[in-house]
Amino acid sequence: MTRYVIVGAGAIGGAVGGLLANEGTEVLLVARGDHGRTMIDKGLTLRCPDATVTVPAPTVTGPEDVRLRSDDVLVLATKTHQADAAINQWADVGVYDNDELIGRAADRLPILTALNGVASEEIALRYFDRVFGVCVWMPAVMIEPGEVIVRGAPLRGVFHISRYGTAVDGEADAELLKSVQTDWTAAGCNVVLPDDVMPWKYRKLISNLGNAFQALLGDNPGAEELSEAARTEAREVLAAARIQVTSDDEERAARQDAAQVKPVPGTPQHLGGSSWQSLFRGSGNIETDYLNGEIALVGRRVGHPAPINSRITALARHAAHTGQRPGDVTVDQLRTALGL
Structure with missing residues (x-):
């Protein structure tokens, strides 16, 4: 079963992770400061036009508290100026298959770059073999620690996603993208899979x-x-x-x-x-x-x-x-x- 590790669970990352968790999809939220501590203690509150829910999603403050798994998908949702430091921090974290260390995150796991701008894909490609660019349309705001306001309705957001760079194993990429599309659609989002996300x-x-x-x-x-x-x-x-x-x-x-x-x-x-x-x-x-x-x-x-x-x-x-x-x-x- 896929687990989404949301690196930078602020407005967008918190919204995506919280919506997924609320539908029963396994997630791990990563957030720092008061926001991260509040989610650890009290869960993540999502406030939407038609509902308010508090989701007890697992949360950590950094990679030192994480045991990455071979079925993990990293979702980078920091601000773009924070992307290089975050990717550098996660690239060399060990990945395990049961109790066996099988390699580094950069070699073993895909990373989705759900950030504004057009620079994060190149930043990620310096470290990770499998990079998937994400164009994010989601009206989400974080003002208070532990709380994300999601103002989109009836859809919570729209995401265009594609592989960035040349795929070595197109079948594996297609399988991953379909899995993301299925999971995120169930969480109330629309996921579109263009051939190339960069024009978007x-x-x-x-x-x-x-x-x-x-x-x-x-x-x-x-x-x-x-x-x-x-x-x-x-x-x-x-x-x-x-x-x-x-x-x-x-x-x-x-x-x-x-x-x-x-x-x-x-x-x-x-x-x-x-x-x-x-x-x-x-x-x-x-x-x-x-x-x-x-x-x-x-x-x-x-x-x-x-x-x-x-x-x-x-x-x-x-x-x-x-x-x-x-x-x-x-x-x-x-x-x-x-x-x-």
Whole structure:
């Protein structure tokens, strides 16, 4: 029986792991700090538009507390800027078949990269033989330790998943993907298995370019106008680099049901995405370097400057380092800083 080891059981990882566990699928959640300790002591609470459940899912704080099994599937769900450290930490952990040590995780186990951006697959491929890219569409938020708010209904989320890199054993990969599709569908998600997930991840990247604007502006109006300027610039950069991106129409159709974000009783009216959550919680870091910063990187590679995305990357990083909160910046201040 497959066990999903969720490395980084925060908003997305906690939502996926909690939904799977609630349906009887075996999981192991990995989380640090107060969030991890709360789940160890009290379980994980999932708050959805139509239900609230507390799941007593097994939880650990790191690989030192885990005995990996040959039937495990690693699911990486950290922020992208945390991915390299997390993968490095797990790559050399021993894997056992009953009581026999059969090798390292990097050689024996598949890893699913359920992160924003398009960099984590290459990071994982430096360590792991079998890497599966995951494009995540899931409106999940973690504000309080031990609690994840999942606002998607009727579907909880949509995931596009495919092998990253050339498969040595296509039959084994197909079997794994079908197993993931079956398990995650039973947990209330839609899992699509395209031949190549990366065009989907680049399309999601374009959407995620608005995360920094939402994080900086909070409830202040005007974020969408500025976000659209960053997206327009990004499309030009990706076209110049000849990077394939899933079309807007295809993307919209794929996540139509999951895009129905509904209110969850007893939660704040305004809840933001991953970058908003980083500033709201005062984490001191933010993943913008791998979102807007990815567009800046591609632009520099192909000689197509991306000044809006470059500047917002620096502004978001400064906000995280200096403890700014969502809404500390007005739209006029941000527009001036971006030269718009």
